[in-house]
Amino acid sequence: MTMPDGxxxxxxxxxxxxxxxxxxxxxxxxxxxxxxxxxSSGGVQILPVGFRLGDEHRxxxxxxxxxxxxxxxxxxxxxxxxxxxxxxxxxxxxxxxxNGTVSFLDSAATEAYARLRLQPVPWPGLPDSVAIQFVPQTxxxxxxxxx
Numbered sequence: 001m002t003m004p005d006g007x008x009x010x011x012x013x014x015x016x017x018x019x020x021x022x023x024x025x026x027x028x029x030x031x032x033x034x035x036x037x038x039x040s041s042g043g044v045q046i047l048p049v050g051f052r053l054g055d056e057h058r059x060x061x062x063x064x065x066x067x068x069x070x071x072x073x074x075x076x077x078x079x080x081x082x083x084x085x086x087x088x089x090x091x092x093x094x095x096x097x098x099n100g101t102v103s104f105l106d107s108a109a110t111e112a113y114a115r116l117r118l119q120p121v122p123w124p125g126l127p128d129s130v131a132i133q134f135v136p137q138t139x140x141x142x143x144x145x146x147x
Contacts (some may be wrong), residue, residue: 001038006139012144013145013146014146015031015043015144015145016142016143016144017142017143018140018141018142019089019141019142019143021095021139023056023141023143024096024139024140024141025053025139027055027083027085027094027096027141028053028059028083028096029053029106031051031053031083031085032049032050032051032052033048033049033050033051033083033123034049034059034081034082034083034122035047035049035081035082035083036060036069036072036080036081036102036134037047037079037080037081037082038072038077038078038079038080038141039079040068040124045068046070047069047123048080048123049061049069049123050062050120050121050122050123051061051120051134052116052118052119052120054112054113054115054116054133055112055115056112057135057139058109058112058133058134058135059081059133059134059136060109060112060113060116060120060127060131060132060133060134061120061122061131061132061133061134062119062120062121062122062129062130062131062132063122063123063129063130063132064122064128064129064130065128065129065130066090069102069132070132072102073102073103073104073132073145074104076102076103077101077102078100078101079099079101079102079134080097080098080099080101081097081099081100081134082095082096082097082098083095083096083131083137084096086144090144090146091146092143092144092145092146093143093144094142094143094144095141095142096139096140096141097139097140097141098134098136098138098139098140099136099138100134100135100136100137100138101120101134101135101137102132102133102134103132103135104130104131104132104133104134105131105132105133109133113131113133131133
């Protein structure tokens with residue numbers, strides 16, 4: 001069957017499930033790009049960022065020292081952070097959504113950052129960047145699977 005937008009309707013049924021917290025963190029551990037969402041004077045903003053999962057479920061990223069994300073970190077702002085994935089055939093897809101705060105690294109975060117196996121890559125590869133952290137306060141996830 002062809003759907004109104006010209007895409008074929010998937011032949012296989014799909015089911016959606018809530019992802020347990022531990023699975024959400026495992027998925028974040030194999031991901032490298034997410035989005036920070038926040039409210040500004042111009043309305044809701046969503047910015048892509050490169051990140052790495054570190055100790056104690058902290059997400060680390062590098063950003064321009066004078067950019068929007070650095071300003072949020074200076075303020076210790078509350079933000080949303082979202083990461084998702086979908087296979088090309090949409091046989092598997094998932095999304096993890098968190099709420100928490102962004103900030104510059106304190107001494108514990110600096111030590112955790114030093115233990116990262118791979119450093120985060122700034123989006124889009126800025127030469128002048130500073131490390132910041134996102135500390136989640138809530139996390140939820142959903143997964144889609146087609147049989």
